[in-house]
Amino acid sequence: MQLPCLLISLATAFLTLRPAGAATAVQPNVTATSKELTNSGSCCATLDYFLPEKVHYNSLTDLSYQTSILSYWSQQEQSLNPICIVIPTSSEDVSTAVFILDIAYKMSMSGCSFAIKSAGHTPQAGAANIEGGITIDLASLNQVIISSDQSIASIGPGNRWANVYTPLDALNLSMVGGRVSDVGVGGLMTGGGVSFFSGRYGFACDNVFNFEVVLASGAIVDANATSNPTLYRALKGGSNNLGVVTRFDVRLFQQGSFWGGTLTQAITEKQDVIDFISNFDHSATYDPYAALITNFVWDAGITLILSDVEYTKPTPYPPTFAPLFALPAVANTMRIAPLTSFTDEIALSSDSTTSEKSDLFTTMTFINSAIFMSELWDLVDATVTSLSNVTGLLFTLTFQPLPYVIYSKSAATGGNVLGLDRFTDDFVNALAVVSWALPTDDATVYAAVQQLFDTAAAKAKSMGVWNEFVYLNYAAPWQKPITGYGQANKNFLQNVSKSYDPDSLFQKAVPGGFKLATS
Template sequence: MFSLCSQICRFAVVLCIGFCFVAVEALPGLNATQNELQSTGSCCDTLDYFLPGKVHDDTILDLDAAYEASLASYYSQQEQSLNPTCIVIPTTNEDVATAVFILNTAYKLSLSGCKFAIRSGGHTPQAGAANIEGGITIDLQQLNQVTISTDKSFAGIGPGNRWINIYPTLDAQGLTMVGGRVSTVGVGGLMTGGGVSFYSGRYGFACDNIYNFEVVLASGAIVNANSTSNPNLFRALKGGSNNFGVVTRFDVRLFQQGKLWGGTYTQIPTPETRTDVFNFIHNFTKSATYDPYAALISNFAWEAGVIELIVNDVEYTKPTPLPPAFEGLFDIPGVSTMRVDYLSSFTTEIAVASSTTNGKSNMFATLTFINDAAFMAELYALADAMVTDLNTHVLGLLFTMTYQPLPHAIYSKSAASNVLGLDRFTDDFINLLAVVSWQLASDDATVYTAVEKLFGDAEAAAKQRGLWNEFVYLNYAASWQKPITGYGEESKAFLESVSEVYDPGQLFQVGVPGGFKLATG
């Protein structure tokens, strides 16, 4: 925490900030109500005073390139369409601390228009997840350091990184880390939401391989959270998302890694092919025979209402072509990009394949169920019917249903050290992800309704067959889903207790409305 001197300085700043707020609200000649003044600039003006050159806004008469670039870099149209009053782009952890301190002061003064969003890569699609209308967005993309220790055992990773910035750096030194599988995804959200990796079979979730978080608390204090310092906060951040503070650095474990074998294997989805692929996924996901070096993502893609392709993202984290773990998959006719290459090549390949959805209306939804090939086929049939109907009146519809193995052999690696709640289970699971994209914002409500019904029907069918599991992977969750609740009562109660200690005023529950909050998520 801060020293006494720092606390005194902070108190002086509070007085100064209070004066700034009052001064802005008392400017003569402004024909605006107090609420209008507060919602259109007092927080932004104060932030600009203390962070000169790092606060950006946008008006008709003064277009700000940094403001526009920040909005344009969000993944979804829904997030791009929001207009914060200003965007703070910090370059140091102290900048973040200053911004949070000011915004917490405004929160305590109950000033309107001073709620804020925290943004890393901006890949979560729903509006308000990492952006805000009429508030302040803290855009962390300039905190993109990748600092490797002299003994090459760990790295300090900035939250504003995307994997495309990290993996080539590590590849060049024969190193890697447990991180994301799509090069354009941001670090901050993935790591605090869990993080599935090609290395999860060996090392668990990405969050399980962080040994220290540097985090800015609501008070503006910059603290470290690890196994010996703030250990409850350390655990809470492993799945607790944006509910406790702003992470300004992840210290992560590194390990040796050269080239590996991987690529895509694409098939035409005939009825026979689908059955064979579902049977392969079922056998691949069994913990009893699971190869921890093997990773699989099987994507069933519809475009314009027609099932087009099955695209299997296949990785084996050794340079070993056609290992026994994938026996059977390559007997099914298909087209291959399989090769031996570096991790960055494979994560970029997946990013390029999904890049056609960038900037469009997008959504995710997810379901966890016990590994069962027949149920995979039933889910496919439900999705096919929905897409066929939706395509008749939604322009540019692209729907991808992704089956991802989540066997006990993966999630048990360090389940007790995070808050995902998976230590309650022993079954082998499949994680289902729907990625939906469409052209017109006017179709948003229609698509949301249809996809929510699809997942409601899927959940009901899973429950009827005894295959449903309550775990909802936060990084894939739709706005109506409740991943924090899905962690289970014990984990949720633990998270709430940590929040009371580290954020007693509940800034990150009320003042940061985006994301999945502890009470409602």
């Protein structure tokens, strides 16, 4: 029977494998006899024993299982069926689960590979869910604890941004975090994180002063500038490759209501809008309070331009946005409001809530060039035409400024592993968000979008504006964001992984996400 063997191995592991000093690692009760346990011999049964009422199975009567599956954003992730879903309510629960799964991995037990889910917004199948394995759903780790001096918030990875921002708004506080209410904290923070406040403070990951992390051994450790500093830097862009982050301690700052909203324009303004983006994206003149997301949307034969415009002061129509607002508009929701008002608006307009459609992200980075942006728009327009037979197609091409003045701020907090510190250019990030109704069209859309971005990369190289950085949080399954960090950062991540996860649990037993050896 596998289960008694697993119990023996657990007991042995506590005596011989648990790292010295890992006092906070949980120690499951290993004195139970096999008679007290189920005969199934599975990892799920073992987890169920040590984490009673926190392990859920695929049954119509198990609402926690069904709710977890339905909370994924994309149809691809919802289509997967883990054997069981573990919903921990504490870091110690996560430690117990990871410890058991690490022993099972060392014993080569089947059905014990696992996925780690924050909110499940990455669309590709297997990113945060798993077929025939175990999903650890962190949704219940959703604490938001504000320090007495209001300088620090401790937030759980299972939060969505609306849950974080609501109490902060009430206190006129904020943090560098996501711009869409329904997106999860865990994935965004460990993948980089672009914010309305990035012009002032850089990436979200650079504003975490401490990560609480469950390692492969089950140990719970802090990673910060003085404790586990290499792990600290690696987690700032390292995604799910190094452990399970169970708490982010983040810096807060004073922030009241500010000006922003969505500006909708006809596609006839395309070139003037592109020229505006290019002129806006210059470090020498960049206003640090300004943030811009410009979306070109193809939907059922209609093409529009929707710009999410934010200025993090209560200053209507600041000069930096004057050229954009001088152009004709179809609609305008500009107002002074709390942060949550704007993140809710983007969530609604971007259909970021749970859907039953197939979805795809794809991205690229290039040196600021209005000419290339126009070329990319033409390539997307041709691709959308070629996909006219795809049912329910919605295609959005988004341009986001990424000037040097934003990404260079990482150095002040010890740096990250994104690799942008190699450059001094003002960049633009391009993101394609594609959704469609029928899974039977998945292969067609994937092939067309991959060809589109291959062609775009070749065009960017020929124009001298291509850059290898691929933003992990937007990357398609075939893209290689870790490689895009540069060889030095990839080597660093691999060395940190070997140090903290010598048996490669998070590389081999957690197949989802972008792995260090292959991405």
